[in-house]
Amino acid sequence: MNGAESLVATLVGQGVDICFANPGTSEMHFLAALGNNPKMRSVLCLFEGVATGAADGWYRMKDTPASTLLHLGPGLANGLANIHNAKRASSGMVNVVGEHSVSHLKYDPPLTSDIEGLARPLSHWVRRAESPDTIAWDAAQAVSKASEHPGQIATLILPGDTSWQTVTATPATSPVRADAHKAPSTARIEHIARVLRSGEPTLIVLANKATRGAALDKAGRVAAATGATLGSQFFTARIERGAGRVPLARIPYAVAQATAFLKDFRHIITVETREPVAFFAYPDKPSLLKAEGTLLHTLVDDDEDSEIAFDMLLQALGGTNTAPVLQPRIETPKPTGALNPTSIAHALAAALPEHCIVVDESLTTGRESMSLTMGALPHDLINNMGGSIGYATPVATGAALACPDRRVFCMVGDGSAMYTIQSLWTQAREGLNVTTIIFANNSYAILKAEYANMGAGAPGERALSMIDIDKPSIDWLAMAKSMGVPAVAVETAESFHKALVDSAREPGPSLIEVRL
Amino acid sequence: MNGAESLVATLVGQGVDICFANPGTSEMHFLAALGNNPKMRSVLCLFEGVATGAADGWYRMKDTPASTLLHLGPGLANGLANIHNAKRASSGMVNVVGEHSVSHLKYDPPLTSDIEGLARPLSHWVRRAESPDTIAWDAAQAVSKASEHPGQIATLILPGDTSWQTVTATPATSPVRADAHKAPSTARIEHIARVLRSGEPTLIVLANKATRGAALDKAGRVAAATGATLGSQFFTARIERGAGRVPLARIPYAVAQATAFLKDFRHIITVETREPVAFFAYPDKPSLLKAEGTLLHTLVDDDEDSEIAFDMLLQALGGTNTAPVLQPRIETPKPTGALNPTSIAHALAAALPEHCIVVDESLTTGRESMSLTMGALPHDLINNMGGSIGYATPVATGAALACPDRRVFCMVGDGSAMYTIQSLWTQAREGLNVTTIIFANNSYAILKAEYANMGAGAPGERALSMIDIDKPSIDWLAMAKSMGVPAVAVETAESFHKALVDSAREPGPSLIEVRL
Structure with a gap:
């Protein structure tokens, strides 16, 4: 057994059984080890x-980390933007980054760079594997770190010689994974219970693991027992929503709407999140969105367990037996006519099949109208938590691998889709059940609004030409065809609805160009 | 005037009049300033x-830096791999990276990251612009740094408030740019002259600015006067080559061939480069390529001027009037029949028009046969210096903007092309004279050889499936169409030759899929 084989065996042994890979010369032994271990799936x-976005998507659906294989510093660099998004989503991930052998590094060959330096700003844990005898220990630590709550980014640097040398000692036993179910203090629960009993208008903002499963259900009971409003930030890692789920009010994106939404709450209680802040700074607009005089209270810190917290709170409130208010099913008729944010949302509401997954990076076209899908059949909604565009098509790829029986709808603007459009190829290769919905407005449309929001006035012709991407406009049917994904273009609400329904009937990937 | 306008005015005033941009919300004032300054070209x-690869291509042809506009940390991260390649090519570049306003940063909004931390490993100079009053000074320093010899990576972080606030003081005068024409010491020249006079077999390895113009001509005179061999590393930032140019012997890529090539030289003299080393480490293969007993001598350090050095050396040798040996024109007949590395090289040799630019990232198919184009009409050859794939299509984009009257041929493997295929769109948008040649072998073919070189044996079916990219194979005609670039596919040497000639006749971009 060589170092690479020990590493792969350890990953698999620790439950990390998928690797999103883009290998290079220095990773050939790792590639061989991946190929020789039938328990590891290589994508x-x-x-x-x-690769890194797909690992994020995997974690969002599984709550366990995937691994990636990246080729030295520049390979890591190419993955960093989606590592940033994953980090902000609290997704755990184990990155294996190839590196020159120790003996070769001192000659500073062309692909040499400061890999630790590149890894550190966006990793919680970075280590260089120094020996094939200790790599099992390193790998187990990486998985342990990535599996913490909240999920962490663990980056293990793998020199070629560590990879190819023979393991001579018995691999060290793996570290026990800390299964953290940390509870908030009783004092904090009592404080929050007092706030809720006051009857003053209160918003409970849920995030991360609190927006689904038993935690969400129990949050719903707290709201029903106290009259508090349940809400979410504008972006959330994953929400279980739709008919039969506890509904959450979404804090709007735009500063004016967000402050208007928040202004009547006397209290904001945070659960696995922080005080709502503006996404960007604008001249003469506030960064903090709550009203002056609104009081902020933490119920659940990032590393605490929301389900336990809500159990404690329900006991303190005497509300254990209160039923949550659930979202009723809203039957949305098939829309007809022109495509616009409302008819698009209606088409989605009517077409989304039960238990599908919606990955949203639609920025201008889709995201302001997602409230119209609240009464759709139950589904999961995934948002971009880090703001770096190009997250949706990879995350959809990883989510589809994590949940092969569920259709994934990836809603993405044309500008964002172009960042990581290579995802389509992996979707075709793996036959993934992903419907990519391209909102083709031939523009970084959000920037037109932001230009004005920034007080930069109306963009002149030259500035506007840097926001529009219509010269040439992208031919999305050709793009999909180039990577083996069947595609249709739609220009009406009814044809969009039909395309959504059709795509969910056929296994494998498809793409819908929504011509706006 | 606001900070952004002061920044753009300073860049233009210092000769940086092109900006490769992918803007976001925090850069709207910079975008407005770009649009309002008619001397600045925005791409x-x-x-x-x-963007970063195009800036590299611009520098390779112009020897002056371009600027880039990148959106916060993740935008910079997406550009880092080609910044790495540019850094290794000694290309200067001024990166402007947007950032949240100071007042907003403390709330840690989603797009926040450690931009300095991300920039430092691959930048020579990093600064955060703290005030609109001093940004002109900062920008002038960035340009000065980027313009040093060898070219440097300068990264200026631009917070939103620095960008939008009004300039209240007269912008500070710009730093004087150090015009370095640093000469080697006389003692060193005398030492090298003694080596050359010894008559012992000597290889002079030229790099960076020594592989073109007057420096190359004078190196040719030194070789003619002394019998030394002129050579280059396997990869060179830019070589002026072809008929009438001083020819350079290329040190092979593979370790066995490189050591065989070098073994008979008693001396290796380096000019703006270092001792030849293997690109990767392999078990049981050396990192250093020269034979034991071969002596290494530095003639020109990275920051010295090769033309001055060769002038001094010619004087010391009494060879000032020696004519260089020039490459004779070799008329290559149009090849026919099957496509293979030899017929492909023959087609290029026959078709390359005078003064064209060849950007080579063909790895397996093209690069081992480039010697067959030595006698083509004079042209420039550009290589990937950093080894991070996905450099060629952006570099070709920047080179075409730098030299609008010269056709650029971008030779790229399918695997490499997929990294930064978005380049085609910019080529279509700007109507650039780029012929992209895709060597479609449906494989990371180099890795098949490297797998064996690494001693990992013959790849099994599963490992092989991670090297082949044929499921699905990419439809390059559709890919080109999707971004508005006309394309043809060729399957014979004669049709490849015809496609090359045709592409050079029509202005604007085109793509040739070479089906292998």
Whole structure:
């Protein structure tokens, strides 16, 4: 057994059984080890941003980390933007980054760079594997770190010689994974209970693991027992929503709407999140969105367990037996006529099949109208937590691998889709059940609004030409065809609805160009 | 005037009059300033790796830096791989990276990251612009740094408030740019002259600015006067080559061939480069390529001027009037029949028009046969210096903007092309004279050889499936169409030759899929 084989065996032994890979010369032994271990699934990606985004998507659905294989410093660099998004989503991930052998590094060959330096700003844990005898220990630590709550980014640097040398000692036993179910203090629960009993208008903002499963259900009971409003930030890692789920009010994106939404709450209680802040700074607009005089209270810290916290709170409130208010099913008729944010949302509401997954990076077209899908059949909604565009198509790829029986709808603007469009190829290769919905407005449309929001006035012709992407406009049917994904273009609400329904009937990937 | 306008005015005033941009919300004032300054050309790129690679291509042809506009830490991260390649090519570049306003940063909004931390490993100079009053000074320093010899990576972080606030003081005068023409010491020249006079077999390895213009001509005179061999590393930033140019012997890529090539030289003299080393480490293969007993001598350090050095050396040798040996023109007949590395090289040799630019990232198919184009019409050859794939299509984009009257041929493997394929869109948008030649072998073919070189044996079916990219094979005609670039596919040497000739006749971009 060599170092690479020990590493792969350890990953698999610790439950990390998928690797999103874009290998290079220095990773050939790792590739061999991947190929020789039948318990490890290797998924080839044609760009590293696809690999890291797919690992994020995997974690969002599984709550366990995937691994990535990246080729030295530049390969890691290509994956960093989606590592940033994953980090902000509290997704755990184990990155294996190839490196020159120790003996070769001192000659500073062309692909040499400061891998630790590149890894540190966006990793919680970075280590260089120094020996094939200790790599099992390193790998187990990486998985342990990535599996913490909240999920962490663990980056293990793998020199070629560590990879190819023979393991001579018995691999060290793996560290026990800390299964953290940390509870908030009783004092904090009592404080929050007092706030809720006051009857003053209160918003409970849920995030991360609190927006689904038993934690969400129990949050719903707290709200029903106290009259508090349940809400979410504008972006959430994953929400279980739709008919029969506890509904959450979404804090709007735009500063004016967000402050208007928040202004009547006397209290904001945070659960696995922080005080709502503006996404960007604008001249003469506030960064903090709550009203002056609104009081902020932490119920659940990032590393605490929301389900336990809500159990404690329900006991303190005497509300254990209160039923949560659930979202009723809203039957949305098939829309007809022109495509616009409302008819698009209606088409989604009517077409989304039960238990599907919606990955949203639609920025201008889709996201302001997602409230119209609240009464759709139950589904999961995934958002971009880090704001770096190009997250949706990779995350959809990883989510589809994590949940092969569930259709994934990836809603993405044309500008964002172009960042990591190589995802389509992996979707075709693996036959993934992903419907990519391209909102083709031939523009970074959000920037037109932001230009004005920034007080930069109306963009002149030259500035506007840097926001529009219509010269040439992208031919999305050709793009999909180039990577083996069947595609249709739609220009009406009814044809969009039909395309959504059709795509969910056929296994494998498809793409819908929504012409706006 | 606001900070952004002061920044753009300073860049233009210092000769940096092109900006490869992918803007976001925090850069709207910079975008407005770009649009309002008619002396600045803005080129929109749909992915940041295209922007930084294009800036590299611009520098390779102009020897002056371009600027890039990148959106916060993740935007910079997306550009880092091609910044790495540019850094290794000694290309200067001024990166402007947007950032949240100071007042907003403390709330840690989603797009926040350690931008300095991300920039430092691959930048020579990093600064955060703290005030609109001093940004002109900062920008002038960035340009000065980027313009040093060898070229440097300068990264200026631009907070939103620095960008939008009004300049209240007269912008500070710009730093004087150090015009370095640093000469080697006389003692060193005398030492090298003694080596050359010894008559012992000597290889002079030229790099960076020594592989073109007057420096190359004078190196040719030294070789003619002394019998020394002129050579280059396997990869060179830019070589002026072809008929009438001083020819350079290329040190092979593979370790066995490289050591065989070098073994008979008693002396290796380096000019703006270092001792030849293997690109990767392999078990049981050396990192250093020269034979034991071969002596290494530095003639020109990285920051010295090769033309001055060769002038001094010619004087010391009494060879000032020696004519260089020039490459004779070799008329290559149009090849026919099957496509293979030899017939492909023959087609290129026959078709390359005078003064064209060849950007080579063909790895397996093209690069081992480039010697067959030595007698083609004079042209420039550009290589990937950093080894991070996905450099060629962006570099070709930047080179075409730098030299609008010269056709650029971008030779690229399918695997590499997929990294930064968004370049095609910018080429279509700007009507650039780029012929992209895709060597479609449906494989990371180099890795098959490297797998064996690494001693990992013959790849099994599962490992092989991670090297082949044929499921699905990429439809390059559809890919080109999707971004508005006309394309043809060729399957014979004669049709490849015809496609090359045709592409050079029509202005604007085109793509040739070479089916292998």
